[in-house]
Amino acid sequence: MSTPKSLSSDSRSSDSITPPLPDKYQSDHGVGLSNPSLSQGRRRMLDLVNRLHNTGVQIDIDLPQIAVIGSQSAGKSSLIESISGITLPRAAGTCTRCPTECRLSRSDAPWKCTVELRFITDKNGQSLGQPRNEAFGDPIFDKAEVEDRIRRAQRAILNPSKASRTFLEEDEDDTPEVSFSTNYISLQISGPEVADLSFVDLPGLIASVSRGGNERDIAMVESLVTSYISKPSCVILLTVACETDFENQGAHHLTKKHDPEGKRTIGVLTKPDRIPRGDEESWLPLIRNEQETLENNWYCVKQPSSQDLKQGITWEEARARENDFFTLTAPWSELDSMYQKYLRTSNLIDRLSSILSDLISKRLPQIQIELENTIQKTRAGLQQLPKPPSSDPVGEVVSLLHQFIGELNNIIEGVYHPEGLLQALRPAQEQFRREIRHTAPDFRPFEEPAEFLMAYVEPFPDPAFLLNEDGEGRSDRQEPHAGKIAPIFIDAVLKRADDARTRELPSHYPFVVQKSFIAEITGKWASPAQVLCRVVHSTLAQHVKALIAHHFSSFGQGGLEQRVMILVQDHMTQRAEAAQSLVAKLIALENDGALTLNEHYLADYKSKFFSYYKSAREEKQNPVLAGAIASFRPDAPPNLDKRGDRLPLTGIEQVLSGLSGIGLSSVTAEDLVKLLPPDRFDPALNIMADVRAYFQVAYKRIADNVPLAIDHELVRGVGRDLLPTLYRRLGVNGPEGLRICRELAQESPSVAGKREELLKRSERLETASRELVRVGL
Template sequence: MSLSVSSNHSDSSDDSESDRGVGLSDPTLSQARRRMLDLVNRLHSTGVQIDIDLPQIAVIGIQSAGKSSLIESISGITLPRAAGTCTRCPTECRLSRSDAPWKCIVELRIIADKNGQPLGQAHTLAFGEPISDKSAVEDRIRRAQRAILNPNKPPRSFLDDFEDDATEISFSTNYISLDISGPEVADLSFVDLPGLIASVSRGGNERDIAMVENLVTSYISKPSCVILLTVACETDFENQGAHHLTKKYDPEGVLTKPDRIPRGDEENWLPLIRNEQEPLENNWYCVKQPSSQDIKQGITWEEARSRENDFFSLTSPWSELDPLYQKYLRTSNLIDRLSSILSDLISKRLPQIQIELENTIQKTRNTLAQLPKPPSSDPVGEIAALLHSFVTELHKILEGVPKADGLLQVIRPAQEQFRRAIRATAPDFVPFESEEHREGCARFPDPDFLFHEDGDISDLDNSSHTPIFIDQVLDRALAARTRELPGHYPFVVQKSFIAEFTNKWENPAMILCRFVHKTLAVHVKALITVHFSSFGQGSLEQRVMILVQDYMKQRADAAQALIAKLIWLEEDGPLTLNEHYLADYKEKFLNDYKSAREKAQHPALAAAIEAYRRTPSPPQLPTGITQIVAGLASMGLRGINVNDLVKLLPPDRMDPALNIMADVRAYFQVAYKRIADNIPLAIDHELVRGVGRELLPALYRGLGINGPDGVRICRELAQESPSVAGKREELLKRLERLESASRELVTVGL
């Protein structure tokens, strides 16, 4: 929102001893309006306008448009004057009514560095002692502006006798804050912005023009800003860039310097007062301020208002305006309207301000909570506690947690994959001659009893396996004979077949170990981040990460060494004390192999035996197998089982090979189950559980916190990063501002 005003001359000072209030300090204003103005002024005092859009009046216009004179009529102080642009940084006036004697506190608000880059947190610097004499304000403001425009020099040096007017920069976003209080002062905040530079020829350069325009826009673009646009009548309306800049923000317009309108041109300005040209929501106003000569002669505020009234009452065409438009002339009418607009805006904005404050406070607290904890006063104790907490949590993970993504749950599929990989190395014995069955015989099917032990293994990868036919087994046995008696074969044959599959076990075992190591590293890294990432500048997290990774590497090396030893034990030669299981497996495999050969060599007998087995009860007419069993019984061979009938067949020349095959295959089952348990057990002992053993002492040694330099090391590790410290400081100051503003709202019952 904006209000446009036209003024007569440059700035005016009011040092009168009048008992009447100056401008908006007029005691005739309603108490409700004064309370709202006072509340917003107190909110401005907290500095919360950095975070929340607070209602404020911003006075803008082109150079020499009479802004300062207008401000003087409101604030009752004298502003610096100079040819061209005299305001080169914003000047914020925070007015508050008080029963105490009049005083003015001048502060510098630094919101950008010397290069113009915004600071995360504004800095407030007191600029001299409080002023109790109004006549001293102008000089203090002039010195404060020079301090802001010379950012590389100590601000305090400009309080001394500093006559050098040279400046390092031409304009600044840093601003002067005037905190004025006293019996004749209103509760109000407004800011005087640098005058917009019309062109390079009017005393600026392209950079200055753009900088001032951006500065003004940063204020007037806020929704709760009441834009007080001053337009000097001595210059063509269309040539005043401030009007074009504010059109989209709904300004409040004021025409200044009506006495400088060239004779005969007054009618060009009256359509604005009638709101017929460039219409505004609250109409255009016109004011006349004292001339430079009047100011030098010490004109009082009352005298200025009296002369202004005479001008509009006696000077044509202003005096001839319809009474309907007379209310848009004179400073007093402007001030009344400005006060009404501002108070109405405040009353509408306050409920929303409270909501925004609460939301911003909560958001700021949440952001603070996400920051690392501030440095501890006992870094040694805190680091020790962090290490113990980390190791305790790690032990829980290593022992197992009931979660789908727990370490042991993630490892288990890899262990099963390892078991299946070992199972897939079983020798593919085929109880048939190669010449007769090589075609289409990729592998001999496993017997049914293995399904109950190993589960469904039909999908095992056997692509690299070569079937071992029974005649090949016999050939190897015959080739190995030395001094054995006929029908006997050396045990080295079985050992050679056993070595062929045990030599394949190391690779899948090492793959499992590497997978467990990698998986463990992921879980441990995540745990380290949780426990140490918020401590200090991250050095502790980094050092713990390196130490734990090194320790895990040692444990992984120990696990691989143990795996290699277990594999070597298998490769040394077959050995088992599970004689019962070995014998049982051999019998089962031997029966399976022989049964397959018998079916192939004597299909009729095999079919008859199978049919007999499937018959629920012996047939009434003794035929086939029943007749044979009955005949044998009649000869005194009672107790003959149907399975014994195959013994009546002539000997199989491949019986030695069948025995070798059954031996090897039975031993594989015993050794495979042993290695399928021992390898995961070794990895669990040396690597998984091994990481938890002696880790805490290793961390203490590696960090050196128990050594002679332990205190120094812990202090260095506990140092907070400057960025985090700066962010925390910024958030704490913001929270302080917001909570202070919230308390102000509570005091008035909002």
């Protein structure tokens, strides 16, 4: 059975209490955006912005968001309940007097709701700089408990001088200290039938003092709503009750002030069943978008009445009755089919999701730029602050430095942990090996076809003898790769050889031909080698940064952490430059020319590749011999007659036996192609085999040497001489060491506050930046 869902009514008063639904009516489906057919991309966009909101970066960056606004009693809360599937408090005194953020996410796990209090101002209304989050009670697994928890959370928000936890136990509903608050409640709801959506429910705008507020409250609510809807990335969900004259609803006028062209606003008409008889036609121009035009149109929904709720209506029945209302009730039923999509809750929610996900998709690139710019400004602000002091000067600083260096050496040597440094580097090293492997020349032992299209040519399969060498040839050539390797046909090889001849005898070609092919290959190795160096540097920097924060973040006001971070980053930069220099030398050695002392290895590969290319060529020119060689199995049992005597040898077996009889026992079936009459392309085959064999030697060499060089100069190099470097550059063991350490441990309150604000902002921004990196932005 699914999680219970409470319904509310557009037509209820603000101080009514939602009657509980019988258990038998709380198991139906279809709430909000929990539609499994939603596209993967849309879910990905919504999930990403939810994670960005979790970092708190919305303080610094304008993030896409839905804000639900409306005048009091406009049916706003009923619509929210229909989307979220929870019941909101309706008791007087706490109803919608602070923002309520709903973060909904679909999950296969059982339904769960966690409630948090988000404080952005203190008890005096002054900004905290960094939001303070408090968990308000344990997670809720029974939906019936949500309304009471929210009511208590609102009381805690409206009484900022009291400890929040007391409101979890006390039932007294005293007069709140403040009537409205910019601090807000955050609901994180997940479950199998929960929406994939985030929005914030804002207090209803008060029309006048006579409608339940004072001048201060009216101004405060308007200011609070404005702080949300004035942001360019805020989608405004404007609720307008049809039972009240349109022009008298202040939410509409405030919306037009901040979105005059109606590009960010979605209008929602509620309570269509409460329209005075004869006035229905006056609302239709909105649905037709002929009046108060909005880019995303006006919608009309009908939520269950109080009587429906008392009778235990289910969500499915509510949607069915809503559909019947718009299908059978004039003038809604008489609207053209093109306008029917603007009626009913389900259509509104589908459109709302689409608009939000599209806005997120368009906004993400700019968010990334704004994040990077803000990160740079924040770092500059931190660097401009004076160096922090300390309470326990030399001894504590020395102890922290030694502990840090000891643990750094441990992670550099390797720790048995799936998130260890060396484990994190391994994928990049393997990717480098594949990148180098992909530069293997794609020789084709055939003439280039008359009509050759690069886009339609499949990679030439690697020979079988490479299959057992560390997985080579098994799938590497078929993996997706950024740069295609153009095939090199045999006639192009022979032409290059002919063009290179000087005073050589006929059929003799200079080694410069092989060198030219090898140079083209090795010339492609510099880029992936430097990429590996940068990736290792970045990964190492992340691990070291976390280690520095772990050891130094609690010392003083973070000044020592900041200085150590800068010095270590500078040290890592130097080691990275040394690694890049060494890698460049290794690549230069390869580019200088072909050289190897592994002659046996090279000769063995050349022989194999020559046979492979020769066989592939003869497969077309002499298919009979090629077929016989391909079908020959040296380990097959002998052919016997009926009496069990061995039959005379035939075919390939007979040829190999004869060759063995004259002392050529090492000849294999594949070698038989060498006995064929000379081919004018044999010199080209020889060049191809030379180059391909040398590639195997050089590729394995560079695939080992480059990671070894980076490991020596950068990974292990970071730990070398770091402690004396920190001592020297911090000045800890110098004549001014005591004074320096005292300065590191002490800090004025104003500077400490500024530093804390900047550090927290930097943390928010860095966390948000990593979230974008996780999705490939």
